[in-house]
Amino acid sequence: MLRGADVSFDPILLEVISGALQFAADEMGYVLGRTAYSNVVYDTQDFNTSLLAPDASLVASGSFLPLHVGVMPEALEHSLRRLGAENLREGDILISNDPFRGGTHLPDVMLFKPVFDGERLLGYAANLAHWADVGGRVLGGMSCDATEMFQEGLLISPAWLYREGRLDETLIRMIRDNVRLPEEVFGDLMAQVAACETGARRLRDLAAEHGADTLDTAMAALQAHSERRTREALAALPRGVYVAEDYLDNDGLNPEPVRIRVAVRTGGDHIEVDFTGSHPQTEGPVNCTLATTRSCVYFVVHTITDPSIPDNAGCHRPVTINAPEGSVVNPRFPAGTGPRAATYMRVTDALYRALAQALPDRIPAACDGTIVGSRIYGRTAAGGYFWHNDGMVGGIGGRPGRDGVDGVSSGIVNYQNRCTEELERRSPILVEHYGLVPDSGGAGQYRGGLGIQRNVRLLADAHLTIRNEREKIPAWGLNGGKSGATSAVLVNGQRINPKSTHLPLRKGDLLTMRTAGAGGWGDPSCREIAAVERDVQEGKISPDRARTEYGYPRGGVNP
């Protein structure tokens, strides 16, 4: 099969098949999201889908969590290497959550279904969903003090889930016996299977309509189309080497910051990204696997080229990535990877910080850089578990010409928040406050987005596992803009370790979770007076802050 930027193909048929593949990938997500059992999948929407070519290269990805897009091809390649592509049959579905074979962390479980037309392999239907539990030390599988993968839960190295249409009951029993929430996990797994079957049906329909040869060539042409457009956009970037660093507060076990260093080389129709100089892999479980790091780079490149380019392997070919083995962005087996969300966000932060030097008129200041992942859980009288999970986000950084956005998912994540009424129905908690954090956005000509705070009153004894970040090192501003406010986790008004594992809480305790604010862009003294006045009127900044950061009222007269 032809691969490369020179595949020529009927431009009309290309668009027809491209639309159908995109439709199919989204349709898989529709099925997965609506039949899943755990709120991590259906409410937070921590999943994605994709279709891959017979050579395991990405052809179309679903419009769900972008983080997962770049991961699936690599994980499929590893799975094929392990199991042997020649051993695949009609009716097979492969499963893997192996962080060191293209995975991300144990809760992210991937399914791959090879799709056949007779003897001929048409491609793969794949998806990734974050499971509610994978066993291990704490519910949810993301303890902050694990020092190796084995403490984090159940490893499912690439294996057959279905073999020629038959479910491996032994494997299922083994999984169910090793997780705390077997119904949710099995429900989600079946939703993933249904999504695979949907994708397979669509691939077969397309082959029936256009012929398998044409479908094959169309996949290559679609990738070539994306590659061509990506290269054109990259060639327009100013030539140079742009270096930047950003830091995690710590790894959860050791006090020192964890550095992400990146050098971005542009010039010509490609881009090189080198993470040499990043912190060695950490003792604490904040390591970001190579597949995840790659996915971050692909995401950032897509945002600076042209978001309307169909996302597939063609977008990735002009990108060269060097992530030293044994570093926090390419850890060796069996490093802990559970609560590494802030690490992949810091990878994108560092990339944008470097690219801001090349594209000063396009890149925003740093976002909140955090997903405050929390699990509150305990035993019910009936012997099961109650559990509350939440992934809180902050804001988008100030941008050249435009304020950031308050209280919204940013960068590579697009989480949906948990609704208070649903949380209170399902768990013994009372949400006493859910709102924006005034004064948390970094000052600037264009202000950074505000963070969010949730106050939760415990109505039963429970345990808390939580990870927060940017508690010490704030989200940076750009071009004279100030940093955002740092984050915090408090119990009864007292700060606690924002990376806490299995912390006992008592009935009546008040847990406060606050995300960081985003950075500001440009000199605050250049901010339009009307914008400062509006912020003060709305209570998004205090009069004090207006005076100290913006010199408001200017001329020293009180309004």
Place this chain on the structure above:
Amino acid sequence: MANRADRCGVGIDVGGTFTDLVLRDEETGELSLEKRPTTPADPSIGTLAGVSALLCTGAAQRDGVAVVRHGTTVATNALLERRGAVVGLLTTAGFQDVLEIGRCKRTDVYDLQWQRTPPLVPRHLRREVDERILADGSVLRPLNVEDLRRQTALLRGAGVTALAIAFVNSYANPAHERAAAELLREIWPEVLVSQSTELSSELGEYERTNLAVVNAFLQPVMAGYLRRLQSGLVEQGVRAPLQIMQSNGGAADVEQAARFPARALLSGPAAGVAGAVQEAQAAGIENIITFDMGGTSCDVSLVRGARAETSGTNRIGQLPLTLPMLDLTTIGAGGGSIASAVAGALKVGPESAGASPGPASYGQGGTRPTVTDAWLLTGLLGDSSRLGGSLRLDRSAAVAAMAGLANALGMSILDAARGVIRVVQANMANAVRAVSTRRGFDPRHFTLVAYGGAGPLAAVEVARQIGVPRVLIPALPGLLCALGALGADLRYELRRSVFIRLDDAAAQMALDRSLREVELACRAQMPTDVEGAEVERMAYLRYRGQPHALGVVLPTETPTPEHLRALFEAEYAREYVRTRPDQPVEVRSISIAVVKAVSWQRRPSSLTGVAPPASERPVDVLGGQIRCPVVQRQAIRQGAVLVGPCLIEQADSTTWLPPRSQARCDALGNLLVEVG
């Protein structure tokens, strides 16, 4: 009842460019039509002018008009253009920012400049009130009346003109919202109050808050518009009741429409769906896919058993509207959709040339190639096809526009035009798949009902691509929205969250009680003179633990839990293939619709007049030019059979019968096309 005084009905559809009006004498079936330019600044002006002209030319006496039914985009446009009230929001202490934060999701993850649409109520006009109800409906903190008065005074002082109330957990117990609304009417009688639970009793504080705010925002606009319209009608001697199309596909009386404008955000497209259902039912067809293609977009929806599917997950812009609304899938594919070459691929839409400048061939300054231009260049449209020949299409402008595209793609102008048609058809086929095959419906059991000015030109090929065997082209496809409004049922609908496990011993009792309560609440919102209304009941069920519930139509006799489970599993198997027999099932919400059917005698809706003679023109859409007969729709008599290739022209639309298809004209003047 068929005395002269209630013989006629007027249907009105206000579109972006034109306002269509129809007057139907229900005894003779005779139709009068009027088309007026829409007057966007105040649509009542164009509408009233149209009514006046219609009553002058039409056979009817003014006092012979029994009802005026109206589909309107006033609410939608006001929301999109942000023309509305200064709204103050009263919310539970601790939840001031729910409206602004929403669900934290971006609608575009790759756009670094993405912005949230600013909330309809700025932060300082969102005031917290001391009160709290728990998830089980019990009261944690009573409503603090003094605090409510204080916050209201603050909002009053800030120039607020409408109020929204949305308290946390009010879906489980609306007592605090009700008490607050009553108090507000007492202390500030002239202000309009929108209460979240009057619109929806479903779980989700953001979605309910948003509904209350959207409703409050639109109230003055909608109420003012309807007042002007109604008094204008009275001035013209028309005293018939005015009824407004609702997003759920039915109509509501004018008082309800003024009070709940949030329910009219799909009023325009809903009229079209209602029209499609009426036409199909009259033709004896129950399962249809509606296909409405106009200048900028294509709306598609699925109707089973003559009942349009509603969903609670629609959006206008970034705002979710969790109301029973027709489940429309809209894509940017219309006659004005612009085609472009992007790195060796031919893209069509979503950008549209709209009404101005319009397609290049309109000769109004458009220079980019559109779908309409492609239709003209392939011969599917003739030079004089636009608006029944009153405007000529400019072929040279279409050639010039298409030449740019052809050059960029390295192909002939004709090939480029054919390509544009093929791509837009594929896009539309995906939209139809989204409402049918994606949800497990077998397209072979459906009929595509094509309308809108452009629908009949594209429908047969789209149907063929998806495997829909039949297409119905109504007699007046371009006027179906106005006709649909005219024939729509009165329909009042409420949905409420309930949590009933079917394996619970008290399930049957709980279900009966909830159904009764919601029906009472629904009837309380109806005008008192609606006699003989019927009740439609639906339950939304899911496997316990799942997020999404599937709707099941309840039979007249409330089913037993076992029966209900069986009904649910049949739906589940259709939508997702595999059921989970080992899992408990729960009712997540119920909805009640009280429906007063319109009992007009059904007559053929067709125009009379002398048809121009049949002709022919060259068509080259498939590769290879053919001489294609062009038939005038007016000349087609009942029972006539037309064999593709054939073009059928009429003032409001053109129908394309590709080769292998065959159409028969039925007794009502519809064309029933066998796709072949």
